[in-house]
Amino acid sequence: MAEGDIIIIGGGPAGMMAAIKAAETLGSGTRIRLYDKNERLGRKIYLTGRGRCNLTNSRPWNEFSEHIHPSAAFFESAFRSFSNEATVRFFESIGVPCVELQGKRIFPSSMRAADVAQALERRVEESGVEVLRGISVSPSDLLLKEAGALIIATGGKSYPATGSTGDGYAMAETLGHTVTRLFPSETALHPREYSSIFSGEDFASGAVEVKNAGLSLRVDKDIVQTEQGDFNFTGDGLESGIAYWISRKAVWAMLNGQKVEVTLDLKPALSHEKLAARIARDVCEAHGKPQMAKILRGLLPESLIDAFRRANPDLSFENLASRLKNWNFRIDGYKGYERAVVTAGGVCLKEIVPKTLASRIRKGLFFAGEVLDLDGDTGGYNLQIAISTGALAGVSAAKYIQRSRLCEE
Numbered sequence: 001m002a003e004g005d006i007i008i009i010g011g012g013p014a015g016m017m018a019a020i021k022a023a024e025t026l027g028s029g030t031r032i033r034l035y036d037k038n039e040r041l042g043r044k045i046y047l048t049g050r051g052r053c054n055l056t057n058s059r060p061w062n063e064f065s066e067h068i069h070p071s072a073a074f075f076e077s078a079f080r081s082f083s084n085e086a087t088v089r090f091f092e093s094i095g096v097p098c099v100e101l102q103g104k105r106i107f108p109s110s111m112r113a114a115d116v117a118q119a120l121e122r123r124v125e126e127s128g129v130e131v132l133r134g135i136s137v138s139p140s141d142l143l144l145k146e147a148g149a150l151i152i153a154t155g156g157k158s159y160p161a162t163g164s165t166g167d168g169y170a171m172a173e174t175l176g177h178t179v180t181r182l183f184p185s186e187t188a189l190h191p192r193e194y195s196s197i198f199s200g201e202d203f204a205s206g207a208v209e210v211k212n213a214g215l216s217l218r219v220d221k222d223i224v225q226t227e228q229g230d231f232n233f234t235g236d237g238l239e240s241g242i243a244y245w246i247s248r249k250a251v252w253a254m255l256n257g258q259k260v261e262v263t264l265d266l267k268p269a270l271s272h273e274k275l276a277a278r279i280a281r282d283v284c285e286a287h288g289k290p291q292m293a294k295i296l297r298g299l300l301p302e303s304l305i306d307a308f309r310r311a312n313p314d315l316s317f318e319n320l321a322s323r324l325k326n327w328n329f330r331i332d333g334y335k336g337y338e339r340a341v342v343t344a345g346g347v348c349l350k351e352i353v354p355k356t357l358a359s360r361i362r363k364g365l366f367f368a369g370e371v372l373d374l375d376g377d378t379g380g381y382n383l384q385i386a387i388s389t390g391a392l393a394g395v396s397a398a399k400y401i402q403r404s405r406l407c408e409e
C-alpha cells in the first residue's frame with residue numbers, strides 16, 4: 001500500500017462517507033486514498049431495498065435506537081454527529097431527492113438504488129480523494145502502512161459476491177483488536193417440515209405476502225420478542241419485515257443450541273373471543289351448509305389458504321379462531337451469509353471510542369460501518385449506521401491528522 005495522510009479500506013457507504021467528510025474537513029493539499037477491491041464503489045448499495053435503497057428511517061432517536069443492536073448507546077454519538085435528517089439533507093445536496101414511505105422509511109424519490117451509489121461515488125471523486133480500484137488489501141499490507149490515519153470500512157460477510165467477504169475482521173485482529181462472534185442476521189428462518197406446508201407452486205408467482213400479522217419468538221419456552229407488521233413466506237421460510245426483525249435473536253439462539261419456535265397470529269387486531277364470535281356469526285350467516293374454504297376466504301388472503309389448511313389438517317369451525325391466532329412453527333434453520341442482509345457481531349465496541357470511532361488500542365486507527373459490532377433491523381437502519389459512522393470516522397481521522405501536524409510544527 002502506498003503512502004497517504006488518510007487511508008480508507010473499503011468503498012461501501014461507510015468508506016465513501018469517511019472519504020467525503022475527511023476531505024471536507026482537511027481541504028486541499030491532503031492525500032486521502034480510498035481502496036476497494038471492486039472497480040465500482042458501493043456495489044452492495046445497488047442491491048439495497050430490492051434495488052430501491054431504503055436509505056434511512058426518519059424516526060426520532062428514541063424510536064430509532066430500538067432498532068440498533070447490540071448497543072444503541074454506542075451508536076448515539078455517531079448518529080447525533082450525522083443524523084437521519086443530516087443524511088436526507090446530504091443526499092438532496094448531491095442530487096438525490098428523497099421521499100418517505102410507510103414505516104418512516106426514506107428512499108430516493110427515483111426509487112433507484114443506483115442513483116444513491118453513483119451520487120456517492122461522484123462526490124468522492126469530486127472531493128479530490130484518490131480512489132484505488134480493484135485492489136484487495138490484505139492484513140499483512142497493514143503492517144507496512146505508512147498512513148497518518150487508517151480507517152477500516154470493509155463491511156461484513158453478507159452477500160460476499162459484492163466484495164464484503166469479512167476481510168476487515170482479520171485486519172482488526174492483526175492490529176490487536178477483538179472480534180466478537182459473527183452470525184448472519186436479518187435472514188430467512190426455516191421452519192421444520194416446511195415442505196409439507198408450502199409447495200413450490202405456492203411461490204410460482206413470488207412470495208406469499210402476509211400483511212399486518214403478529215410474530216412471537218419463543219426460545220426454550222420463553223417469549224423473547226413479539227412484533228406486528230408484514231413479512232413473507234418464501235421458498236426459504238419466513239422472510240422480510242418482522243420475520244427479519246426476530247431473526248437476530250432466533251439465529252443466536254440456534255447457534256447456542258436452544259429450541260426456537262415462532263407463533264404467527266394472523267388476526268392480531270382481534271382478541272380470541274372477538275375472532276371466535278366473528279367466525280360463529282359467519283358460520284350462522286352462511287347459506288346452506290357452511291364451507292370452510294368460503295369462511296377462510298373472508299379471513300385470509302387467497303394465497304395463504306391452502307398452506308394454512310395443510311398445516312391444520314384437523315381444522316374445524318370450533319378451533320379456527322385459535323389456529324388463526326396461534327400458527328406455530330418450530331424453526332430449525334436459517335439462511336447463511338449468502339442471503340443474510342447483515343452480519344451481526346464484529347470489532348468489539350469496548351475497544352473503540354464512541355465519540356470518535358478511534359481505536360483504544362492503536363493510535364491513528366478508526367473503524368466505520370458493518371465491520372463494527374453494530375447492526376440494525378431492516379428499515380433503513382443499517383445504511384444509517386454505515387453513513388453516520390463513516391462520516392464520524394472521516395471527521396475524526398481528519399482532526400487526528402490536523403493535531404499530528406500541529407505537534408510536528
Ligand SMILES: Cc1cc2nc3c(=O)[nH]c(=O)nc-3n(C[C@H](O)[C@H](O)[C@H](O)COP(=O)(O)OP(=O)(O)OC[C@H]3O[C@@H](n4cnc5c(N)ncnc54)[C@H](O)[C@@H]3O)c2cc1C
Pocket residue numbers: 009010011012013014015035036037038041042043044045047048049050053054055056135136137138153154155156158159162163164165166167168340341342368369370371379380381382383384386
Ligand atoms: C440484499 C441487501 C439489501 C439491503 N438493503 C438495505 C436497505 O435497503 N437499507 C439499509 O439500511 N441497509 C440495507 N442493507 C444493508 C447495508 O447494505 C449494509 O449494512 C451496508 O452496505 C454496510 O456498509 P459498509 O460500508 O459498512 O460495508 P459494505 O457496503 O459491505 O462495503 C464494504 C466495501 O469494502 C470493500 N472491501 C472489503 N474487503 C476489502 C479489502 N480487503 N480490500 C479492499 N476493499 C475491500 C468491499 O468491496 C465493499 O465495497 C442491505 C444489504 C443487503 C445484502
